[in-house]
Amino acid sequence: MNDHPTPLLRAEGLVKTHHGEGAPAHAVRGVDLRVARGEFVAVTGPSGAGKSTLLHLLGGLQRPDDGSIWLDGDCTDSYTEARWAVERRKRIGIVFQFFNLVSNLSVADNVELPALLAGAPPKQARAAREELLAELGLAGKERSMPGELSGGEQQRVALARALVNHPPLLLADEPAGSLDSKGTREVMRLLSRFHQRGQTIVLVTHDARLASAADRVISFFDGRIADDAELDGASPRRSGISGVLELKD
Amino acid sequence: MRLPLLALLARGPAHGYELKQDLEQLLGAAYPQPNVGQIYVTLGRLEKTGLIEGEEVEQSSRPNKKIYHLTEAGREALRAWYEEAADEPRVRDEFFMKLALAPQTGLADQIALINKQRRQYLNTMRDLSKLAAAEDRDNRIAQLLIEGAMLHLQADLDWLERCQEELEELE
Numbered sequence: 001m002n003d004h005p006t007p008l009l010r011a012e013g014l015v016k017t018h019h020g021e022g023a024p025a026h027a028v029r030g031v032d033l034r035v036a037r038g039e040f041v042a043v044t045g046p047s048g049a050g051k052s053t054l055l056h057l058l059g060g061l062q063r064p065d066d067g068s069i070w071l072d073g074d075c076t077d078s079y080t081e082a083r084w085a086v087e088r089r090k091r092i093g094i095v096f097q098f099f100n101l102v103s104n105l106s107v108a109d110n111v112e113l114p115a116l117l118a119g120a121p122p123k124q125a126r127a128a129r130e131e132l133l134a135e136l137g138l139a140g141k142e143r144s145m146p147g148e149l150s151g152g153e154q155q156r157v158a159l160a161r162a163l164v165n166h167p168p169l170l171l172a173d174e175p176a177g178s179l180d181s182k183g184t185r186e187v188m189r190l191l192s193r194f195h196q197r198g199q200t201i202v203l204v205t206h207d208a209r210l211a212s213a214a215d216r217v218i219s220f221f222d223g224r225i226a227d228d229a230e231l232d233g234a235s236p237r238r239s240g241i242s243g244v245l246e247l248k249d
Numbered sequence: 250m251r252l253p254l255l256a257l258l259a260r261g262p263a264h265g266y267e268l269k270q271d272l273e274q275l276l277g278a279a280y281p282q283p284n285v286g287q288i289y290v291t292l293g294r295l296e297k298t299g300l301i302e303g304e305e306v307e308q309s310s311r312p313n314k315k316i317y318h319l320t321e322a323g324r325e326a327l328r329a330w331y332e333e334a335a336d337e338p339r340v341r342d343e344f345f346m347k348l349a350l351a352p353q354t355g356l357a358d359q360i361a362l363i364n365k366q367r368r369q370y371l372n373t374m375r376d377l378s379k380l381a382a383a384e385d386r387d388n389r390i391a392q393l394l395i396e397g398a399m400l401h402l403q404a405d406l407d408w409l410e411r412c413q414e415e416l417e418e419l420e
Contacts, residue, residue: 046410181396189382208406209399212374219367221413227364231375 006073008169008200009035009058013067016053027053028064029223035202037168040195042203042211045220052173054220055204059094059171060084072168089118093162093170097177099154101146101161107133108142111160118165125164132160136190152183159190163199170194172203176210188213250291251300252330255323258301262318265289277391278384292317300326338401348412359416367409374402 016028027050035041043051056062058069060079069076071091079087088094101110108129115125133139136156146154155175162170172191176184184207192213195201203214211217212231219227257263257271269285292315295301300323303315319327344366351357381395 046414185381188378192382208371208374208403209378212371212378217371219364219413221417226360226413226417227367229364229368229371231368231372 007034008037010070014064015066040201040214041216042214043218044211049220050223051204051220093167095158095172095175097174099158115164170201255327258319262316264314277388279391279394
């Protein structure tokens with residue numbers, strides 16, 4: 001057993017079917033997954049492949065029809081909604097495509113709120129907020145309202161909010177999905193930086209540029225894992241990078 | 250490389266090594282393994298076709314160096330280069346033919362081929378991301394070259410996804 005330290009996140013046999021109008025949609029059809037501490041895993045695939053549903057299951061935002069999830073070895077089968085809400089404050093940070101900031105709270109309050117809800121003293125919450133906002137290049141924006149910020153800035157606030165309680169696991173659902181190319185690069189740079197410091201990340205994206213920041217990429221098709229590849233940066237044929245950049249005669 | 254070298258010479262005469270340095274400065278780390286040998290060979294060919302002319306310059310303690318300048322024919326070739334729109338980037342026909350013919354050969358599974366190709370592209374994408382991060386952020390030309398390569402790869406990956414969607418349904 002010691003060969004395999006407890007994964008930070010483990011899922012076995014996850015199944016989720018959406019029953020809406022029309023035919024049932026099989027969003028997740030039997031997924032097994034292990035994410036080790038410190039890993040940065042990207043899940044890519046076409047829209048409608050079920051990858052966002054998978055992320056929602058992993059964050060307890062939806063419950064699976066079948067299968068189980070373990071957080072750092074703890075089985076979550078018996079978790080209530082309230083317990084999941086606590087986990088999302090302490091052990092799991094989440095960022096979404098549309099930021100989901102509280103629109104009538106200032107930037108500072110958006111970031112401090114989860115810290116206060118998790119029981120941090122106000123002074124400590126403020127210190128954590130100040131540190132994160134400075135780190136994310138948002139110093140001076142504390143009093144702004146989310147609506148006054150650009151998309152890229154709002155996503156950075158959302159990232160600060162997700163990380164303020166130092167959760168071991170960060171889930172990101174299309175974090176650059178509503179950003180321009182520059183905003184995408186910014187998110188990519190920040191995720192890489194937090195990962196380098198040991199943050200475990202599971203990122204869902206249809207953007208291969210963003211996915212390539214991860215060190216493992218899972219291709220998700222039709223509710224299932226089609227491929228699971230470690231990226232070591234060493235293409236089998238070293239022509240890779242020069243092949244795409246070289247000036248031809 | 251022929252026409253970029255002509256373009257560099259449009260500013261004024263230069264020798265091979267200077268041209269290599271100009272290219273490096275322009276493209277930064279995005280220019281893989283600047284090969285001075287290739288530059289000299291290309292300059293030789295350009296001279297043979299009359300687009301540039303070289304002049305030997307004596308150096309006191311080193312071998313002679315050759316300074317090249319653009320001829321009128323060279324300037325004309327450069328003008329023609331700028332008149333025309335460039336060709337479209339290549340379609341990955343080699344991979345496509347492998348994929349299309351796989352079922353007939355019985356030697357490869359189409360989905361496995363797609364997965365293998367995707368891994369290769371993703372690894373290259375990762376290399377490019379690292380290169381972009383390492384390159385001077387203010388070197389816009391270099392950053393744009395890398396970003397262009399990444400966007401092309403992104404399109405190739407999107408297309409692989411389409412292949413997978415279509416071909417999986419048939420299985």
